[in-house]
Amino acid sequence: MLQDLASGLVIGLAYALIALGLSLIFGVLRIINFAHGEFYMLGGLMLYSLTSRGFSFFPSLAGAVFGTMVVAIVIDWCVLKPLRRSDEVTIALATLGLSIFLANAALVIWGPVPHQIPSPFSMDPLVLPGGVYLSRLELFGAAATLVIMGAMHLVLQHTSVGRQMRAVVQDRDAAAVVGLNVDLIYRVTFAVGCGLAAVAGGLLGTMFLVYPAMGLQAVLKAFAVVVIGGMGSFSGAVAGGLLLGLAESVGGAWLPSGYKDIVAFIMIVAVLALRPQGLLGARQVRIR
Amino acid sequence: MSRPLVLACVVAAVALAAGGALPNVIGPYFMRLVIFSLIYALLALSLNLTLGFRGELSLGHQTFFGVGAYAAAILATTYEWPLLLLLPIAAACAAITAFAIGLVALRMRGPYFAIVTLSFGVIAQILAVNLVDLTNGPMGISGIGATPSSYLGFTVPWRSDIVCYAMLVILVFLSGLITFALRESKFGRAWRALRDHEDLAAAIGIPDFRMDLLALVISAAMAGVAGAVYAFYTSVVAPDDVFSFAIVIAMLIPVVLGGRGTIVGPIIGAFIYAFAPEYLRIAQDWRLPIFGLLLVLLVILAPEGLVVLALRAPERLRARFRQGAAEARE
Numbered sequence: 001m002l003q004d005l006a007s008g009l010v011i012g013l014a015y016a017l018i019a020l021g022l023s024l025i026f027g028v029l030r031i032i033n034f035a036h037g038e039f040y041m042l043g044g045l046m047l048y049s050l051t052s053r054g055f056s057f058f059p060s061l062a063g064a065v066f067g068t069m070v071v072a073i074v075i076d077w078c079v080l081k082p083l084r085r086s087d088e089v090t091i092a093l094a095t096l097g098l099s100i101f102l103a104n105a106a107l108v109i110w111g112p113v114p115h116q117i118p119s120p121f122s123m124d125p126l127v128l129p130g131g132v133y134l135s136r137l138e139l140f141g142a143a144a145t146l147v148i149m150g151a152m153h154l155v156l157q158h159t160s161v162g163r164q165m166r167a168v169v170q171d172r173d174a175a176a177v178v179g180l181n182v183d184l185i186y187r188v189t190f191a192v193g194c195g196l197a198a199v200a201g202g203l204l205g206t207m208f209l210v211y212p213a214m215g216l217q218a219v220l221k222a223f224a225v226v227v228i229g230g231m232g233s234f235s236g237a238v239a240g241g242l243l244l245g246l247a248e249s250v251g252g253a254w255l256p257s258g259y260k261d262i263v264a265f266i267m268i269v270a271v272l273a274l275r276p277q278g279l280l281g282a283r284q285v286r287i288r
Numbered sequence: 289m290s291r292p293l294v295l296a297c298v299v300a301a302v303a304l305a306a307g308g309a310l311p312n313v314i315g316p317y318f319m320r321l322v323i324f325s326l327i328y329a330l331l332a333l334s335l336n337l338t339l340g341f342r343g344e345l346s347l348g349h350q351t352f353f354g355v356g357a358y359a360a361a362i363l364a365t366t367y368e369w370p371l372l373l374l375l376p377i378a379a380a381c382a383a384i385t386a387f388a389i390g391l392v393a394l395r396m397r398g399p400y401f402a403i404v405t406l407s408f409g410v411i412a413q414i415l416a417v418n419l420v421d422l423t424n425g426p427m428g429i430s431g432i433g434a435t436p437s438s439y440l441g442f443t444v445p446w447r448s449d450i451v452c453y454a455m456l457v458i459l460v461f462l463s464g465l466i467t468f469a470l471r472e473s474k475f476g477r478a479w480r481a482l483r484d485h486e487d488l489a490a491a492i493g494i495p496d497f498r499m500d501l502l503a504l505v506i507s508a509a510m511a512g513v514a515g516a517v518y519a520f521y522t523s524v525v526a527p528d529d530v531f532s533f534a535i536v537i538a539m540l541i542p543v544v545l546g547g548r549g550t551i552v553g554p555i556i557g558a559f560i561y562a563f564a565p566e567y568l569r570i571a572q573d574w575r576l577p578i579f580g581l582l583l584v585l586l587v588i589l590a591p592e593g594l595v596v597l598a599l600r601a602p603e604r605l606r607a608r609f610r611q612g613a614a615e616a617r618e
Binding site: 031032034079082083086088089090092093094096097098099100101102103104105107108216220223224227231256258259261262264265266268269272273276 | 339343344345347392393395396398399400402403404406407408410411414415417418533537540544573574576577579580581582583584586587588591
């Protein structure tokens with residue numbers, strides 16, 4: 001039981017990290033990034049390519065995140081900028097097209113075979129009080145996620161960039177009127193959001209395996225997290241991620257095998273039926 | 289009868305009449321492509337109702353296709369029912385599924401609706417894999433439509449090219465007709481009003497939830513029918529095929545390519561989607577990335593769809609010509 005809780009927390013933090021980027025992009029740009037899972041995948045696969053060329057783990061991770069952010073900036077410039085004033089369904093179609101493009105281009109470049117990224121830590125697990133086993137990598141991943149979340153919170157609340165982002169969240173037109181460069185804020189937000197997905201892809205990719213189809217799985221979980229926690233809500237993404245991770249690992253122990261992945265979607269349906277704006281979401285989601 | 293309607297009848301009649309000779313002319317390989325194009329056309333017309341007319345993006349339409357396919361597969365293998373009888377049953381099963389899903393999913397709109405329908409698609413796939421007693425699990429069901437039926441001394445081999453082709457031509461024609469009739473009806477007007485301005489339309493008293501549910505249910509019935517024909521034609525259904533996200537992509541690209549909210553557009557789009565890979569042989573590996581990129585480019589450069597652009601091109605050229613002539617006269 002304690003073991004389930006611990007692994008649930010570790011996975012939940014990773015889910016929260018993917019969802020945080022998705023939620024940030026939604027909050028600022030008002031778009032749902034259907035290609036979010038593909039940035040997660042790019043993070044993992046770039047990390048694999050760099051480590052397999054002999055670079056050590058941490059510089060490679062930084063390189064993979066940077067590379068993913070460059071891709072994100074190019075995409076924002078070529079695809080999202082011309083669609084800034086389009087309706088939501090059109091933008092959703094565009095990001096869906098991007099998702100198909102990136103996932104299948106990765107399939108051509110990297111091939112369908114899953115790859116293993118060598119862990120930078122020793123493989124023997126740590127035994128925590130209560131007889132809970134966690135690998136050093138899992139512990140590092142959880143800690144890194146917490147640090148990143150804290151840093152994101154500080155940036156959003158206490159820096160000029162963060163204040164500008166929050167201004168755009170409140171009212172895009174008013175922010176433009178007082179002289180903020182809304183377009184630049186959009187681009188920075190999109191790059192940061194995708195960068196967060198890449199970090200998660202690198203960390204989870206090292207715990208499990210990396211392959212081009214990993215994005216779809218991840219984005220489905222991230223969608224579940226933001227729907228459960230509330231679209232565009234920072235604390236909602238964190239709470240939703242932890243809740244989903246715990247529900248999956250505890251529920252997975254009870255449910256017949258094969259049904260573990262259904263937990264997320266049952267939770268989506270339950271939340272939508274009972275509290276459509278999500279657990280911590282403001283009433284900004286368009287509901288009936 | 290209006291001109292497009294007459295034209296559609298003529299095209300369908302010619303396609304039916306040509307059916308007898310077609311396999312001999314183009315060979316079995318291309319026949320297969322034509323049949324798949326027609327299945328995609330049926331699917332595209334289905335998605336077109338919700339995406340084109342109503343303006344809601346559903347990413348769970350493979351669920352209705354899959355439910356139709358499984359309903360046909362299960363009944364055909366256990367009771368040996370003929371395809372003709374199974375078509376309305378598959379449609380009904382898909383419609384009931386859509387009604388149940390719609391009750392929850394239609395509480396959300398826009399991209400949230402897309403996410404929720406996506407989730408339902410995954411739930412359906414997981415159920416199809418795990419409800420082994422009903423669906424035979426990940427192995428799927430095979431041997432569908434193995435026994436031909438005989439009527440008045442004629443035997444009808446359900447999964448032969450000719451029968452599937454003829455049936456699909458009729459089904460695509462009927463779906464087009466239903467779409468046409470719906471577009472001209474008060475429902476079609478209500479959907480367009482909701483698509484163009486949701487809150488305003490609701491404010492003047494259009495029952496938005498019921499209208500959306502209706503669009504989803506009719507659309508699902510079409511996808512269910514397509515699923516039943518697919519099950520008989522390929523004789524195998526497996527969760528990874530009929531509930532796969534690739535089915536949604538195969539529905540989306542023809543609709544966006546051909547023109548959202550038109551009737552001919554999605555049908556032509558479906559043929560382009562099925563045949564393009566044949567002529568993109570050089571780019572074999574890059575086929576799907578190219579389709580993804582195409583979707584992005586279409587949305588940015590030609591949101592009304594290629595077919596609509598092409599159909600309007602002569603009119604535009606004429607207008608420009610007239611304008612040029614008028615300027616020359618001055």
